[in-house]
Amino acid sequence: MENKILHRLFHTMGIAVHCTFIGISDKDADIRTAEAEKIFSSYDERFSRFKETSELHRLNTSNGIPQKVSIEMFQVIKECVMLSKETSGAFDPSVGSILASYGYGLPANFILPDTIPTYESIVFNNQDLEITLAPGQVLEPASLVKSIAISAAGQAFDGIPGFMINAGGDILTRGTFEKGLPWNIAIQDPRNPRAIVAAVSIRNAGMATSGVYQAHGEHQGKPWHHLINMQNGNTTRGITSATVIAHTCEEADTEATLAILLGPTLGVMRLEQRGFPYFLILDDGTIRKNAAFTALEVPIDTLIS
Amino acid sequence: MTPFKKNLQRFFILFFSTLSVGIIIVGVNRAKKVPTLGEAPTPLTPTPDQGTAGTPGTMVAGTTVSITGKTYQTPYGNVTAAIQVKDGKVVGVTMPQVPNSPPSIYAESYLVDQAIKAGGANIQGVSGATYTSLAFKSSLESAIAQAKTQGQTITTGTASTGSSAVAPGPKPSVPLQYRGDDDDEGEEWDD
Numbered sequence: 001m002e003n004k005i006l007h008r009l010f011h012t013m014g015i016a017v018h019c020t021f022i023g024i025s026d027k028d029a030d031i032r033t034a035e036a037e038k039i040f041s042s043y044d045e046r047f048s049r050f051k052e053t054s055e056l057h058r059l060n061t062s063n064g065i066p067q068k069v070s071i072e073m074f075q076v077i078k079e080c081v082m083l084s085k086e087t088s089g090a091f092d093p094s095v096g097s098i099l100a101s102y103g104y105g106l107p108a109n110f111i112l113p114d115t116i117p118t119y120e121s122i123v124f125n126n127q128d129l130e131i132t133l134a135p136g137q138v139l140e141p142a143s144l145v146k147s148i149a150i151s152a153a154g155q156a157f158d159g160i161p162g163f164m165i166n167a168g169g170d171i172l173t174r175g176t177f178e179k180g181l182p183w184n185i186a187i188q189d190p191r192n193p194r195a196i197v198a199a200v201s202i203r204n205a206g207m208a209t210s211g212v213y214q215a216h217g218e219h220q221g222k223p224w225h226h227l228i229n230m231q232n233g234n235t236t237r238g239i240t241s242a243t244v245i246a247h248t249c250e251e252a253d254t255e256a257t258l259a260i261l262l263g264p265t266l267g268v269m270r271l272e273q274r275g276f277p278y279f280l281i282l283d284d285g286t287i288r289k290n291a292a293f294t295a296l297e298v299p300i301d302t303l304i305s
Numbered sequence: 306m307t308p309f310k311k312n313l314q315r316f317f318i319l320f321f322s323t324l325s326v327g328i329i330i331v332g333v334n335r336a337k338k339v340p341t342l343g344e345a346p347t348p349l350t351p352t353p354d355q356g357t358a359g360t361p362g363t364m365v366a367g368t369t370v371s372i373t374g375k376t377y378q379t380p381y382g383n384v385t386a387a388i389q390v391k392d393g394k395v396v397g398v399t400m401p402q403v404p405n406s407p408p409s410i411y412a413e414s415y416l417v418d419q420a421i422k423a424g425g426a427n428i429q430g431v432s433g434a435t436y437t438s439l440a441f442k443s444s445l446e447s448a449i450a451q452a453k454t455q456g457q458t459i460t461t462g463t464a465s466t467g468s469s470a471v472a473p474g475p476k477p478s479v480p481l482q483y484r485g486d487d488d489d490e491g492e493e494w495d496d
Contacts, residue, residue: 020429169433177429188433196431209432243432303427 005178008033012040013048013146015168017153022178023161032160036153040167043149046072049096049106049140056139060096061107064135066125074129076148077122080141083254084119090261092119096140107138146170147208147253154249165249170208172249184303190241190281197287198243198279199303200296206249210256211241238263238283245277245296252276264288367392 006021006029017040021029048054059067069077080093094117100110117134124131133139150165154172157163162175164183173183182201189195190211200207242259246252255276259267264282271278277293289297369391 018430164430166430166432169431171430171432183429184427186428186431188431190433196428199428207432211433241433 010037010040012037013044013142013149013168014050015146017168018164018166019157020164020166020177021160022163022175028160032157035156036165039152039156040149043072043145043152046070047076047141047145049100049138049142052106056141057106059131059133060100060138062133064133066123066130066132069129069131071129074124074131076141076144077131077139078124080139080144081119081122081124083144083258087258087262089118089120090266091258093139093141094118094122094137096138097136099140100138110138112136143210143253143257144250147206147248147250150206150249170206170249170253172206173202174204176203184298186300186303187241187243187279196300197281199298199300200245200277200293201298202245202296205245205247206252207243207245208249208253208256209241209243210253210260239267239280240283241281242267243279244271245293 004026006024006026008019008021008029010017010033017036019029019033019036021032024032045051045053046055049056049060051057055070055073059069059073077093080091084092097110097112097116100107101112113136117137121134121137122131122139146167147170150167150170150172153165154163154174157165157174160175162177163173164177165172169188171185173185177183182203184199184201185207186196186199187209189197239260242256244252244255244259246255255271255274255278259271259278259280261267262270264280268278268280268288272290275292277296278288278290279293280288282288369389371389374388
């Protein structure tokens with residue numbers, strides 16, 4: 001049995017994907033990494049809002065004409081709309097329209113319609129796998145797609161005694177780290193990318209941090225970030241960074257994103273209802289976390305020698 | 306074969322084998338010199354004179370001017386941001402250059418978070434933001450700074466006009482507690 005810790009890294013979807021393997025050979029690690037890279041690329045090719053050749057771009061430029069889509073696209077957009085309904089439209093994949101109008105991603109030179117179409121105008125045809133968008137509607141399901149790709153890669157790693165996938169800060173761990181120990185994962189300081197603010201010990205868990213400090217800029221004098229509450233078209237305030245731990249990275253990422261979008265009150269309510277361990281940094285710097293998170297927490301000073 | 310041709314043949318063999326050895330050495334050195342994930346200095350080194358913009362003094366009220374920021378290197382490629390300024394206001398932000406994937410052969414050298422490793426930390430991963438966005442932010446800042454030097458008055462006071470993110474700290478800092486106002490070097494990302 002191999003006991004080495006093996007690291008592999010590749011780049012996809014504009015993010016770095018770092019894989020750590022325990023209990024397999026170098027050659028196996030190469031093979032598994034190549035498989036994972038293929039999985040990520042296929043999601044990127046299909047769902048990128050930054051690629052003119054993607055299926056998503058075809059859908060986003062369909063201008064009200066029904067589009068036959070792949071089963072993968074159909075499922076992802078359906079899931080997005082389900083989350084939109086659950087959050088009364090705070091989460092809405094139609095956010096792509098606003099981001100595109102800021103010049104962030106495609107379609108290029110996009111001008112926002114006076115009335116921004118919402119998730120409610122997306123029409124699904126279950127029989128023919130067709131999606132019809134409203135004219136000028138641009139979808140951005142990226143937050144969901146990344147974690148779905150991580151889950152798919154995780155399934156491809158099935159059978160490996162221990163592994164961790166870290167895709168741009170979204171983490172999936174399975175099995176254990178060396179010597180049967182759990183994985184120690186730190187949470188980045190939203191104000192300083194080189195600093196951390198907390199750490200947890202997890203095994204067989206997904207962990208995701210969503211923050212308003214990642215993609216952001218300014219539009220007509222108003223600061224924006226990529227997480228926009230579509231109920232009012234404004235960027236959400238209240239939570240700077242939300243970390244959620246769940247069995248899958250998909251759940252963790254979805255809940256972290258929703259927490260930011262819903263804001264401190266509704267966000268915390270939703271997390272409490274679902275019982276996921278969470279760690280939030282509010283805009284004023286205060287921390288909100290639950291007992292489930294504290295149970296996994298390890299003091300940073302015990303991890304730094 | 307004449308002696309001259311023989312000598313010429315020898316010369317070519319020697320010349321090309323020396324050349325290929327040279328290329329291999331240069332290649333290996335370059336491959337070795339990949340920046341580590343945990344260290345910011347390399348990713349945040351701007352390539353000189355990449356910033357371009359319209360000629361100063363040609364600003365006309367009501368027109369939109371596009372200003373391209375410096376290109377920042379990340380372990381995965383270059384990142385360049387551009388802003389569109391109209392009447393002293395940033396009306397758009399674009400990231401025209403998106404990093405390409407490096408060959409996976411470099412993977413082993415990247416060992417994630419060398420900085421944390423160097424500090425002897427027992428941490429296997431960090432959940433949070435990505436490098437691309439960090440470089441994007443720096444490039445954005447340089448575009449805004451350029452807009453100012455060209456006589457554009459940027460009226461909005463976001464912190465992204467600050468330059469502190471470009472100067473990396475000497476080593477990773479690990480605050481034990483998160484407080485709102487104790488970190489002078491930390492940039493406000495929001496307001």
